[in-house]
Amino acid sequence: MHTAYVIVTVLAAAWVGFSGFSLLRRAKFVVDPLVEYGVPESWWTWLGLAKTAGAIGLVAGLWIPVIGYAAAVGIVLYFAGAIITNIRARAYSSIPFPLLYMVPVIVAVGLGAAA
Template sequence: MFIAYAVVGILLAAALTFSAAATFTRQEKVVGSMSALGVPDTWFPRLATLKALGAVGLLAGLWVPLIGAAAAIGVILYFIGAAITHLRAKDYAIAPVVVLGLLGVAALVLRLASA
């Protein structure tokens, strides 16, 4: 189970790192999408920080199971919020949000199973 957690955790951490970097550097595609959903510009640094911390926590979870589980829970909650934001804005193209949220669930289950 640990190897499965390592694979899922590293892949999810990579996706979160890419997304956080794109948000921090205000890449047009990411910022435009978030702005269209009604996310205030002042939230961008906070949201990017949360994604970056999730990535760091998932990687730290390779050595400290509790941190990995906590990070996975945080990632799940983040993407639940993202899904709600999409739905409230009547944007139903939420497949990436759902996939990343489910990867968070998989990371949590695998981290708990391998502890």
């Protein structure tokens, strides 16, 4: 179980970290929806840093579990906010995308609790 926890946590962190890095680099596939949803550009750097910090926190949680749990809570709340943003923008077809980042983090937490 511990091996699965480590693998899923590292993959979830890499996935969320990629998302944060893509936002910080202003990748078109990340920025275009933000413009469409009305997210102010002044928030983008902070949002990218929040995702990146969450990814780092997940990895740090392999050694200091409380940091990993705190990072996981932050990531889940972040992507819950993304889902709410999609709903407010009536972009219902985009709702699965935040879930693609949220679910692996939740699975990692579950595996960590079981390990």
